[in-house]
Amino acid sequence: MSITIIRNASVFDGVNEELAHDSDVIVENGTIREVAQGRSKVSADLEIDAGGRTLLPGLIDAHVHLFAVHLVASKNLHYPLTLLTAKALPRIRNMLERGFTSVRDVSGADFGIRQALAEGLIVGPRAFVGGPGLTQTGGHGDHRRRTDSSLDRNREADGVDFQSRIVDGPEQMRQVVRDELRKGADHIKLMASGGVGSPNDAIEDWQFSEEEIRMACREAAAKGKYVVAHTYASSAVQRAVKYGVRTVEHCNLIDRETAAIVRDHNAFVVPTLVCYEVTEQHGDSLGLSPYVMEKLAFVNEGGIRLLEHCEAEGTIMGFGTDLMGEMEYAQSMEFVIRARVQKPVDVLRSATSINAKIVQMEGKLGVIREGAIADIILVDGNPLDNIALLDGQGENIPVILQEGRVFRNRLAAESAGNI
Numbered sequence: 001m002s003i004t005i006i007r008n009a010s011v012f013d014g015v016n017e018e019l020a021h022d023s024d025v026i027v028e029n030g031t032i033r034e035v036a037q038g039r040s041k042v043s044a045d046l047e048i049d050a051g052g053r054t055l056l057p058g059l060i061d062a063h064v065h066l067f068a069v070h071l072v073a074s075k076n077l078h079y080p081l082t083l084l085t086a087k088a089l090p091r092i093r094n095m096l097e098r099g100f101t102s103v104r105d106v107s108g109a110d111f112g113i114r115q116a117l118a119e120g121l122i123v124g125p126r127a128f129v130g131g132p133g134l135t136q137t138g139g140h141g142d143h144r145r146r147t148d149s150s151l152d153r154n155r156e157a158d159g160v161d162f163q164s165r166i167v168d169g170p171e172q173m174r175q176v177v178r179d180e181l182r183k184g185a186d187h188i189k190l191m192a193s194g195g196v197g198s199p200n201d202a203i204e205d206w207q208f209s210e211e212e213i214r215m216a217c218r219e220a221a222a223k224g225k226y227v228v229a230h231t232y233a234s235s236a237v238q239r240a241v242k243y244g245v246r247t248v249e250h251c252n253l254i255d256r257e258t259a260a261i262v263r264d265h266n267a268f269v270v271p272t273l274v275c276y277e278v279t280e281q282h283g284d285s286l287g288l289s290p291y292v293m294e295k296l297a298f299v300n301e302g303g304i305r306l307l308e309h310c311e312a313e314g315t316i317m318g319f320g321t322d323l324m325g326e327m328e329y330a331q332s333m334e335f336v337i338r339a340r341v342q343k344p345v346d347v348l349r350s351a352t353s354i355n356a357k358i359v360q361m362e363g364k365l366g367v368i369r370e371g372a373i374a375d376i377i378l379v380d381g382n383p384l385d386n387i388a389l390l391d392g393q394g395e396n397i398p399v400i401l402q403e404g405r406v407f408r409n410r411l412a413a414e415s416a417g418n419i
């Protein structure tokens with residue numbers, strides 16, 4: 001039995017706007033045993049004096065691609081999975097360095113990487129995985145060139161096919177969704193509209209038929225899982241939630257009426273604004289085509305209006321980033337972008353308690369309360385006043401606990417240095 005106490009912290013519990021000042025948080029074997037007001041008498045194996053710093057639940061990013069090691073997906077072509085994994089390792093670790101103790105991967109990561117992270121073989125956040133993103137022929141996840149007419153893609157052998165799987169027709173959808181659930185998917189990802197990075201489709205395109213989407217949702221629900229959909233325009237978002245999709249991603253082009261429809265279907269919007277802003281800055285030099293750059297500028301413009309519509313309608317928003325390749329460094333800039341419209345506390349709720357609901361871990365992750373998993377970060381200063389403290393590479397996060405284990409404790413180094 002191992003007990004850690006973090007003393008004298010100002011606790012943001014993932015929900016309440018009021019910080020609980022002067023609190024001691026007691027962690028026992030990876031779980032939060034107690035959040036005590038004032039000085040706890042429990043004796044611990046490790047004591048960390050927070051010195052009044054803000055204590056938060058570990059952050060959760062609900063839209064990442066651990067294996068998107070290049071901005072342009074087709075560059076992964078002919079990568080063996082060993083090389084792909086090796087290239088992904090630093091980006092996975094960097095997410096934890098920024099305070100993200102959990103991530104939801106929405107196309108690419110499989111049960112193998114989830115298990116390697118859970119066993120501590122790889123340093124990084126806890127991962128919720130869905131396997132490959134499912135795409136129709138010619139859809140957002142179909143990365144074949146126009147001259148490539150091969151249908152039999154062997155995803156196990158190639159870095160591109162590992163990240164998406166082509167599915168056409170409700171019967172094939174039934175079989176593929178069952179197959180991905182058999183392999184341990186935590187959710188199923190559908191490409192339900194055109195996208196920015198894909199060379200052959202328009203943003204406004206609908207993808208997958210009603211029958212295909214309903215089939216995926218039905219099969220996922222039968223196993224207690226749910227469907228995540230990539231969508232941009234109002235019509236694509238509306239049909240996704242009406243057919244049973246639980247989280248709609250990006251949604252940059254939706255109108256206010258659509259935000260209300262998402263709310264009425266108890267679905268979540270997961271904006272991923274930073275990826276457009278940062279990719280637009282660097283896309284030209286990284287080899288994006290003029291057509292892709294044009295699409296990028298179009299969706300980037302819609303992002304702020306999306307936040308306003310969701311705020312106005314009370315639509316619940318998760319927190320995602322969707323950064324590919326070299327853009328990955330900008331993950332925490334999403335906090336700052338969201339705060340252009342939202343209150344910092346609402347952005348933090350998205351990245352903690354709301355994202356925990358999205359990954360079906362309500363009360364276990366994303367909250368500081370008795371019985372929750374002890375994913376904890378300490379921040380220098382108060383991010384509810386200044387959310388930019390979370391931006392960067394974790395410079396203002398001196399302590400990170402992952403399921404009770406110390407990943408980082410710069411305060412220990414400080415006090416040792418003072419002796």
Ligand SMILES: [Zn+2]
Nearest residue numbers: 063065106322
């Ligand atoms: Zn994505």
